[in-house]
Amino acid sequence: MKPLKRVLILAASPRKNGNSTLLALKAAEGVKAEGGEADVVEIGHLKIAPCNACDSCITKPEAGCVIKDDMQLLYRKIRAAQGIIFATPIYWFNMSAQMKLVIDRAYAIQDKQYFAFTGKDVGVILTYGDVDVFASGGVNALRSFQDICSFVKANLVGTVYGTANKAGEVQTNRELLQKAYDLGKKLVNPK
Ligand SMILES: Cc1cc2nc3c(=O)[nH]c(=O)nc-3n(C[C@H](O)[C@H](O)[C@H](O)COP(=O)(O)O)c2cc1C
Numbered sequence: 001m002k003p004l005k006r007v008l009i010l011a012a013s014p015r016k017n018g019n020s021t022l023l024a025l026k027a028a029e030g031v032k033a034e035g036g037e038a039d040v041v042e043i044g045h046l047k048i049a050p051c052n053a054c055d056s057c058i059t060k061p062e063a064g065c066v067i068k069d070d071m072q073l074l075y076r077k078i079r080a081a082q083g084i085i086f087a088t089p090i091y092w093f094n095m096s097a098q099m100k101l102v103i104d105r106a107y108a109i110q111d112k113q114y115f116a117f118t119g120k121d122v123g124v125i126l127t128y129g130d131v132d133v134f135a136s137g138g139v140n141a142l143r144s145f146q147d148i149c150s151f152v153k154a155n156l157v158g159t160v161y162g163t164a165n166k167a168g169e170v171q172t173n174r175e176l177l178q179k180a181y182d183l184g185k186k187l188v189n190p191k
Pocket residue numbers: 013014015017018019020021088089090091092093094127128129130131135136137164165166167168
């Protein structure tokens with residue numbers, strides 16, 4: 001039997017009913033509908049310190065990251081996943097600090113040509129308060145994820161983004177919810 005495709009969904013909103021989290025949960029439904037395994041982790045509720053650039057992960061890779069916080073759990077989940085969806089609010093014209101922390105700390109998984117997200121299928125979900133992806137700064141986050149995927153040779157499968165300001169507001173945006181669901185399905189079968 002073909003093993004289930006594991007999709008890790010990192011949801012960075014720190015708030016209850018965060019719009020990006022609601023879209024992340026929709027994407028998880030899509031993953032499951034397509035026969036995959038979805039693991040949604042609300043990283044906005046974890047304790048994760050910034051990378052301190054000690055480079056211990058480079059000089060002693062077998063020891064891994066020296067910072068023993070909630071990122072240790074994520075290292076295991078990132079390694080085990082074949083697909084990753086990054087779901088983040090836009091804060092100050094880019095991805096949120098909570099999301100950037102995790103990406104910085106993923107630096108600890110690397111070995112010459114291999115990085116944490118190398119070879120994985122990747123999806124991106126963004127929500128923002130302003131009228132569109134340009135005014136909100138969503139474009140900067142998209143560009144960041146494109147550059148990251150290109151650098152580590154990950155396969156950017158799709159992006160979903162839209163306006164939603166108050167917590168939970170996205171619930172009434174059926175089109176966006178459908179796009180998130182479809183992104184989840186596409187992560188399992190990128191074609
Ligand atoms: C600190 C902070 C900075 C924000 N910066 C922006 C911004 O630069 N552009 C924008 O369109 N919305 C901005 N917003 C609005 C959020 O992106 C918006 O409320 C979004 O829906 C939050 O996602 P969430 O519901 O998943 O937490 C900001 C909100 C906060 C709290």
